[in-house]
Amino acid sequence: MSYKLVALGNPLLDLQTNVDAEYLKKYDLKDNDAILAEDKHAPIYQEVLGKQDLHLLAGGAAQNTARGAQYILPADSVVYFGSVGKDVYAEKLVEANKKYGLRTEYQIQDDIPTGKCAALINGAHRCLVTDLGAANHFTASHFDKPENWKFVENASHYYIGGFHLTVSPEAIVKLGKHAAENNKVFALNFSAPFIAQFFKDPLDAALPYVDFVIANESEAEAYAESHKLDVDPKDVVAIAKEVAKLPKINTKRPRTVVFTQGTQPTVTVTYNPETEDYEVQAFNVRELASEKVVDTNGAGDAFAAGFVAALVEGKSTAKAVDVGQWAAALSIQEVGPSFPFPKQTY
Ligand code: 26A
Numbered sequence: 001m002s003y004k005l006v007a008l009g010n011p012l013l014d015l016q017t018n019v020d021a022e023y024l025k026k027y028d029l030k031d032n033d034a035i036l037a038e039d040k041h042a043p044i045y046q047e048v049l050g051k052q053d054l055h056l057l058a059g060g061a062a063q064n065t066a067r068g069a070q071y072i073l074p075a076d077s078v079v080y081f082g083s084v085g086k087d088v089y090a091e092k093l094v095e096a097n098k099k100y101g102l103r104t105e106y107q108i109q110d111d112i113p114t115g116k117c118a119a120l121i122n123g124a125h126r127c128l129v130t131d132l133g134a135a136n137h138f139t140a141s142h143f144d145k146p147e148n149w150k151f152v153e154n155a156s157h158y159y160i161g162g163f164h165l166t167v168s169p170e171a172i173v174k175l176g177k178h179a180a181e182n183n184k185v186f187a188l189n190f191s192a193p194f195i196a197q198f199f200k201d202p203l204d205a206a207l208p209y210v211d212f213v214i215a216n217e218s219e220a221e222a223y224a225e226s227h228k229l230d231v232d233p234k235d236v237v238a239i240a241k242e243v244a245k246l247p248k249i250n251t252k253r254p255r256t257v258v259f260t261q262g263t264q265p266t267v268t269v270t271y272n273p274e275t276e277d278y279e280v281q282a283f284n285v286r287e288l289a290s291e292k293v294v295d296t297n298g299a300g301d302a303f304a305a306g307f308v309a310a311l312v313e314g315k316s317t318a319k320a321v322d323v324g325q326w327a328a329a330l331s332i333q334e335v336g337p338s339f340p341f342p343k344q345t346y
Pocket residue numbers: 009010012013014034035036058059060061062064117119128129130132161163164166297298299300301337
Protein backbone atom coordinates (compact mmCIF):
# COMPACT_ATOMS: atom_id res chain seq x y z
CA MET A 1 0.00 0.00 0.00
CA SER A 2 1.41 3.43 -0.85
CA TYR A 3 1.67 6.64 1.23
CA LYS A 4 2.19 4.92 4.56
CA LEU A 5 3.57 8.12 6.10
CA VAL A 6 1.60 11.35 6.47
CA ALA A 7 3.58 14.42 7.59
CA LEU A 8 2.24 17.80 8.69
CA GLY A 9 4.12 21.06 9.13
CA ASN A 10 4.94 24.55 7.94
CA PRO A 11 6.30 24.65 4.39
CA LEU A 12 9.00 27.31 4.17
CA LEU A 13 11.61 28.41 1.69
CA ASP A 14 15.00 28.74 3.39
CA LEU A 15 17.08 31.81 2.55
CA GLN A 16 20.43 30.46 3.68
CA THR A 17 23.53 32.57 4.02
CA ASN A 18 26.65 32.87 6.17
CA VAL A 19 26.77 35.58 8.81
CA ASP A 20 29.17 36.60 11.55
CA ALA A 21 28.61 36.96 15.29
CA GLU A 22 28.23 40.72 14.94
CA TYR A 23 25.31 40.34 12.52
CA LEU A 24 23.50 38.03 14.96
CA LYS A 25 24.16 40.44 17.81
CA LYS A 26 22.72 43.36 15.84
CA TYR A 27 19.40 41.51 15.68
CA ASP A 28 19.51 40.06 19.21
CA LEU A 29 19.86 36.54 17.83
CA LYS A 30 21.56 33.55 19.43
CA ASP A 31 23.95 31.57 17.25
CA ASN A 32 21.89 28.36 17.50
CA ASP A 33 18.20 29.08 17.72
CA ALA A 34 14.93 28.88 15.84
CA ILE A 35 12.42 31.67 16.36
CA LEU A 36 9.42 33.41 14.87
CA ALA A 37 10.46 36.75 13.40
CA GLU A 38 9.45 39.90 15.27
CA ASP A 39 9.11 43.31 13.62
CA LYS A 40 12.72 44.15 14.47
CA HIS A 41 13.87 41.20 12.33
CA ALA A 42 12.03 42.31 9.17
CA PRO A 43 15.10 43.94 7.48
CA ILE A 44 16.94 40.59 7.60
CA TYR A 45 14.95 39.21 4.66
CA GLN A 46 15.89 42.15 2.41
CA GLU A 47 19.52 41.98 3.53
CA VAL A 48 19.97 38.27 2.86
CA LEU A 49 18.43 38.59 -0.63
CA GLY A 50 21.33 40.90 -1.54
CA LYS A 51 24.02 38.47 -0.43
CA GLN A 52 26.41 36.75 -2.87
CA ASP A 53 26.38 33.41 -1.05
CA LEU A 54 22.58 33.20 -0.74
CA HIS A 55 21.04 29.76 -1.29
CA LEU A 56 17.30 29.34 -1.82
CA LEU A 57 16.48 25.92 -0.42
CA ALA A 58 13.34 23.97 0.34
CA GLY A 59 12.90 24.09 4.11
CA GLY A 60 10.23 23.80 6.78
CA ALA A 61 11.32 21.30 9.40
CA ALA A 62 8.66 18.62 8.87
CA GLN A 63 8.83 19.06 5.10
CA ASN A 64 12.57 18.38 5.30
CA THR A 65 11.82 15.23 7.29
CA ALA A 66 9.14 14.18 4.82
CA ARG A 67 11.54 14.68 1.89
CA GLY A 68 14.25 12.74 3.73
CA ALA A 69 11.90 9.87 4.59
CA GLN A 70 10.80 9.68 0.95
CA TYR A 71 14.49 9.66 -0.07
CA ILE A 72 14.92 6.49 1.98
CA LEU A 73 11.60 4.71 1.37
CA PRO A 74 10.21 3.21 -1.87
CA ALA A 75 8.44 5.54 -4.35
CA ASP A 76 5.08 6.97 -3.24
CA SER A 77 5.60 6.40 0.49
CA VAL A 78 5.21 9.90 1.97
CA VAL A 79 2.60 12.65 1.65
CA TYR A 80 3.07 16.05 3.25
CA PHE A 81 0.45 18.61 4.29
CA GLY A 82 0.93 22.33 4.96
CA SER A 83 -0.04 25.69 3.54
CA VAL A 84 1.69 27.82 0.89
CA GLY A 85 0.91 30.88 -1.24
CA LYS A 86 0.68 31.17 -5.03
CA ASP A 87 4.18 32.40 -5.81
CA VAL A 88 7.68 31.50 -7.01
CA TYR A 89 8.66 30.41 -3.50
CA ALA A 90 5.94 27.75 -3.58
CA GLU A 91 7.10 26.72 -7.05
CA LYS A 92 10.60 26.21 -5.67
CA LEU A 93 9.23 23.98 -2.91
CA VAL A 94 7.22 21.92 -5.40
CA GLU A 95 10.31 21.54 -7.59
CA ALA A 96 12.48 20.29 -4.71
CA ASN A 97 9.83 17.91 -3.43
CA LYS A 98 9.40 16.51 -6.94
CA LYS A 99 13.10 15.72 -7.09
CA TYR A 100 12.70 13.55 -3.99
CA GLY A 101 9.36 12.11 -5.11
CA LEU A 102 7.59 13.65 -2.11
CA ARG A 103 3.88 14.12 -2.68
CA THR A 104 2.43 17.36 -1.31
CA GLU A 105 -1.21 18.20 -0.74
CA TYR A 106 -0.86 21.89 0.10
CA GLN A 107 -3.66 24.13 1.27
CA ILE A 108 -3.17 27.12 -1.01
CA GLN A 109 -3.67 30.73 0.11
CA ASP A 110 -4.55 33.11 -2.69
CA ASP A 111 -3.33 36.34 -1.13
CA ILE A 112 -0.66 35.35 1.40
CA PRO A 113 2.95 34.74 0.41
CA THR A 114 4.69 31.42 1.07
CA GLY A 115 6.56 31.36 4.37
CA LYS A 116 10.28 31.96 4.53
CA CYS A 117 13.08 31.21 6.94
CA ALA A 118 16.34 33.16 7.11
CA ALA A 119 18.84 30.39 7.86
CA LEU A 120 21.80 32.32 9.22
CA ILE A 121 24.85 30.09 9.31
CA ASN A 122 27.66 30.98 11.68
CA GLY A 123 30.33 28.28 11.59
CA ALA A 124 28.87 25.02 12.86
CA HIS A 125 25.75 26.80 14.17
CA ARG A 126 22.57 27.94 12.48
CA CYS A 127 20.03 30.53 13.58
CA LEU A 128 16.60 30.23 11.95
CA VAL A 129 14.36 33.29 11.78
CA THR A 130 10.96 32.46 10.35
CA ASP A 131 8.19 34.52 8.78
CA LEU A 132 5.45 31.89 8.52
CA GLY A 133 3.32 33.69 5.93
CA ALA A 134 0.85 31.28 4.31
CA ALA A 135 2.07 28.40 6.53
CA ASN A 136 0.38 30.16 9.44
CA HIS A 137 -3.01 29.80 7.78
CA PHE A 138 -3.25 26.02 7.60
CA THR A 139 -6.57 24.85 9.01
CA ALA A 140 -7.78 21.46 10.22
CA SER A 141 -10.65 21.78 7.72
CA HIS A 142 -8.13 20.83 5.00
CA PHE A 143 -8.51 17.27 6.27
CA ASP A 144 -12.30 17.45 5.86
CA LYS A 145 -11.79 17.21 2.11
CA PRO A 146 -12.43 13.53 1.33
CA GLU A 147 -9.43 13.28 -1.00
CA ASN A 148 -7.13 14.48 1.81
CA TRP A 149 -8.69 12.41 4.58
CA LYS A 150 -8.25 9.32 2.35
CA PHE A 151 -4.48 9.79 2.72
CA VAL A 152 -4.88 9.98 6.49
CA GLU A 153 -7.00 6.83 6.61
CA ASN A 154 -4.65 4.93 4.33
CA ALA A 155 -1.46 5.78 6.26
CA SER A 156 0.08 3.72 9.05
CA HIS A 157 2.46 6.38 10.43
CA TYR A 158 2.16 10.11 11.15
CA TYR A 159 4.92 12.66 11.69
CA ILE A 160 4.18 16.09 13.10
CA GLY A 161 6.58 19.00 13.29
CA GLY A 162 6.18 20.55 16.74
CA PHE A 163 6.56 23.94 15.04
CA HIS A 164 3.05 23.37 13.72
CA LEU A 165 1.75 23.69 17.30
CA THR A 166 1.98 27.44 16.68
CA VAL A 167 -0.39 27.09 13.71
CA SER A 168 -3.07 24.41 14.02
CA PRO A 169 -3.06 22.33 17.22
CA GLU A 170 -6.54 21.29 16.10
CA ALA A 171 -5.18 19.60 12.97
CA ILE A 172 -2.54 17.82 15.07
CA VAL A 173 -5.11 16.48 17.51
CA LYS A 174 -7.32 15.39 14.62
CA LEU A 175 -4.52 13.21 13.24
CA GLY A 176 -3.53 12.10 16.75
CA LYS A 177 -7.05 10.91 17.50
CA HIS A 178 -7.21 8.97 14.26
CA ALA A 179 -3.84 7.34 14.99
CA ALA A 180 -4.78 6.43 18.58
CA GLU A 181 -8.20 5.05 17.65
CA ASN A 182 -6.67 2.86 14.95
CA ASN A 183 -3.50 1.85 16.80
CA LYS A 184 -1.26 3.58 14.27
CA VAL A 185 2.12 5.20 14.97
CA PHE A 186 2.15 8.91 15.85
CA ALA A 187 5.45 10.80 16.13
CA LEU A 188 6.01 14.41 17.23
CA ASN A 189 9.17 16.48 17.11
CA PHE A 190 9.57 19.21 19.78
CA SER A 191 11.23 21.32 17.02
CA ALA A 192 12.63 24.20 19.10
CA PRO A 193 12.98 25.35 22.72
CA PHE A 194 10.36 28.09 22.22
CA ILE A 195 7.67 25.46 21.56
CA ALA A 196 7.96 23.97 25.06
CA GLN A 197 8.36 27.46 26.54
CA PHE A 198 5.60 29.42 24.83
CA PHE A 199 3.30 26.75 23.35
CA LYS A 200 3.19 24.56 26.44
CA ASP A 201 -0.60 24.11 26.48
CA PRO A 202 -1.00 22.88 22.88
CA LEU A 203 2.09 20.70 23.36
CA ASP A 204 0.62 19.16 26.51
CA ALA A 205 -2.68 18.59 24.68
CA ALA A 206 -0.92 16.75 21.83
CA LEU A 207 1.39 14.55 23.94
CA PRO A 208 -1.25 11.99 25.04
CA TYR A 209 -1.49 10.93 21.37
CA VAL A 210 2.24 10.62 20.85
CA ASP A 211 4.05 7.27 20.58
CA PHE A 212 7.45 8.70 19.62
CA VAL A 213 8.81 12.03 20.82
CA ILE A 214 11.87 13.24 18.92
CA ALA A 215 13.84 16.23 20.22
CA ASN A 216 17.32 17.51 20.93
CA GLU A 217 19.01 18.35 24.21
CA SER A 218 18.12 22.06 24.24
CA GLU A 219 14.44 21.25 23.59
CA ALA A 220 14.57 18.66 26.39
CA GLU A 221 15.97 21.31 28.72
CA ALA A 222 13.29 23.83 27.71
CA TYR A 223 10.63 21.19 28.36
CA ALA A 224 12.05 20.44 31.82
CA GLU A 225 12.11 24.13 32.70
CA SER A 226 8.67 25.06 31.39
CA HIS A 227 7.14 22.04 33.12
CA LYS A 228 9.09 22.71 36.31
CA LEU A 229 10.30 19.12 36.40
CA ASP A 230 12.18 18.21 39.53
CA VAL A 231 15.24 17.05 37.58
CA ASP A 232 18.59 18.43 36.46
CA PRO A 233 17.70 20.24 33.18
CA LYS A 234 20.89 18.81 31.64
CA ASP A 235 19.93 15.23 32.54
CA VAL A 236 18.32 14.07 29.29
CA VAL A 237 17.57 10.57 30.61
CA ALA A 238 15.67 11.94 33.60
CA ILE A 239 13.68 14.29 31.35
CA ALA A 240 12.96 11.52 28.84
CA LYS A 241 11.59 9.35 31.66
CA GLU A 242 9.19 12.12 32.70
CA VAL A 243 7.91 12.57 29.15
CA ALA A 244 7.72 8.82 28.46
CA LYS A 245 5.46 8.18 31.45
CA LEU A 246 2.94 10.95 30.72
CA PRO A 247 -0.64 9.71 30.21
CA LYS A 248 -1.28 8.03 26.89
CA ILE A 249 -4.52 7.52 24.99
CA ASN A 250 -3.49 4.50 22.91
CA THR A 251 -2.47 2.05 25.64
CA LYS A 252 -1.63 -0.62 23.05
CA ARG A 253 1.70 1.09 22.35
CA PRO A 254 4.30 2.30 24.81
CA ARG A 255 5.81 5.78 24.45
CA THR A 256 9.43 6.16 23.40
CA VAL A 257 11.31 9.42 23.84
CA VAL A 258 14.34 10.01 21.62
CA PHE A 259 16.76 12.80 22.52
CA THR A 260 19.64 13.63 20.18
CA GLN A 261 22.56 15.63 21.58
CA GLY A 262 24.66 16.83 18.65
CA THR A 263 27.85 14.77 18.60
CA GLN A 264 27.02 13.24 22.01
CA PRO A 265 25.14 9.92 22.14
CA THR A 266 21.46 9.71 21.18
CA VAL A 267 19.35 8.56 24.14
CA THR A 268 16.08 6.61 23.96
CA VAL A 269 13.73 5.88 26.84
CA THR A 270 10.65 3.65 26.55
CA TYR A 271 8.16 3.38 29.40
CA ASN A 272 6.22 0.21 30.06
CA PRO A 273 3.15 1.20 32.13
CA GLU A 274 2.38 -2.40 33.10
CA THR A 275 5.72 -3.10 34.76
CA GLU A 276 6.43 0.61 35.41
CA ASP A 277 9.88 -0.07 33.96
CA TYR A 278 11.95 2.14 31.70
CA GLU A 279 14.12 0.81 28.92
CA VAL A 280 17.04 3.22 28.53
CA GLN A 281 19.48 3.01 25.63
CA ALA A 282 22.30 5.24 24.36
CA PHE A 283 23.75 5.18 20.85
CA ASN A 284 27.00 6.85 19.80
CA VAL A 285 26.74 9.06 16.71
CA ARG A 286 28.68 8.35 13.54
CA GLU A 287 32.01 10.10 13.58
CA LEU A 288 32.40 12.59 10.78
CA ALA A 289 35.65 14.48 10.13
CA SER A 290 35.00 18.19 10.78
CA GLU A 291 36.16 19.16 7.27
CA LYS A 292 33.28 17.07 5.88
CA VAL A 293 30.65 19.14 7.70
CA VAL A 294 29.16 21.66 5.26
CA ASP A 295 26.39 23.00 7.49
CA THR A 296 24.09 21.67 10.20
CA ASN A 297 20.88 23.30 8.94
CA GLY A 298 18.38 20.43 8.86
CA ALA A 299 20.52 17.87 10.73
CA GLY A 300 17.77 17.21 13.25
CA ASP A 301 15.15 16.92 10.52
CA ALA A 302 17.34 14.42 8.68
CA PHE A 303 17.71 12.36 11.86
CA ALA A 304 13.93 12.33 12.22
CA ALA A 305 13.62 11.34 8.54
CA GLY A 306 15.82 8.29 8.98
CA PHE A 307 14.21 7.39 12.28
CA VAL A 308 10.64 7.59 11.01
CA ALA A 309 11.44 5.92 7.66
CA ALA A 310 12.87 2.95 9.58
CA LEU A 311 9.73 2.79 11.74
CA VAL A 312 7.63 2.69 8.57
CA GLU A 313 9.79 -0.23 7.45
CA GLY A 314 8.93 -1.99 10.71
CA LYS A 315 12.42 -1.67 12.22
CA SER A 316 13.25 -1.59 15.95
CA THR A 317 13.91 1.65 17.86
CA ALA A 318 17.64 0.82 17.95
CA LYS A 319 17.77 0.33 14.19
CA ALA A 320 15.68 3.48 13.66
CA VAL A 321 18.24 5.51 15.64
CA ASP A 322 21.00 4.04 13.49
CA VAL A 323 19.20 5.02 10.27
CA GLY A 324 18.50 8.46 11.76
CA GLN A 325 22.17 9.00 12.54
CA TRP A 326 23.14 7.83 9.05
CA ALA A 327 20.68 10.27 7.47
CA ALA A 328 21.86 13.17 9.66
CA ALA A 329 25.50 12.50 8.72
CA LEU A 330 24.53 12.52 5.03
CA SER A 331 22.57 15.75 5.29
CA ILE A 332 25.24 17.78 7.11
CA GLN A 333 27.59 17.10 4.21
CA GLU A 334 25.18 18.98 1.92
CA VAL A 335 24.24 22.66 1.74
CA GLY A 336 21.03 23.14 3.75
CA PRO A 337 18.42 20.52 4.63
CA SER A 338 19.22 18.31 1.63
CA PHE A 339 20.42 14.82 0.69
CA PRO A 340 22.98 13.77 -1.94
CA PHE A 341 22.09 12.63 -5.44
CA PRO A 342 22.60 10.06 -6.86
CA LYS A 343 20.80 8.49 -3.92
CA GLN A 344 22.72 6.65 -1.23
CA THR A 345 21.34 3.70 0.68
CA TYR A 346 22.05 2.61 4.24
C1 26A B 1 7.31 28.03 13.32
N1 26A B 1 8.70 27.99 12.93
C2 26A B 1 9.57 28.91 13.59
C3 26A B 1 9.15 27.06 11.99
C4 26A B 1 10.49 26.95 11.57
C5 26A B 1 10.83 25.92 10.67
N2 26A B 1 9.93 25.04 10.21
C6 26A B 1 8.66 25.19 10.64
N3 26A B 1 8.27 26.16 11.50
N4 26A B 1 11.63 27.66 11.83
C7 26A B 1 12.62 27.07 11.12
N5 26A B 1 12.13 26.03 10.42
C8 26A B 1 12.85 25.13 9.52
O1 26A B 1 13.74 24.34 10.25
C9 26A B 1 14.59 23.76 9.29
C10 26A B 1 15.84 23.28 9.94
O2 26A B 1 15.58 22.35 10.91
C11 26A B 1 13.69 25.82 8.47
O3 26A B 1 12.94 26.11 7.33
C12 26A B 1 14.81 24.80 8.21
O4 26A B 1 14.70 24.19 6.95
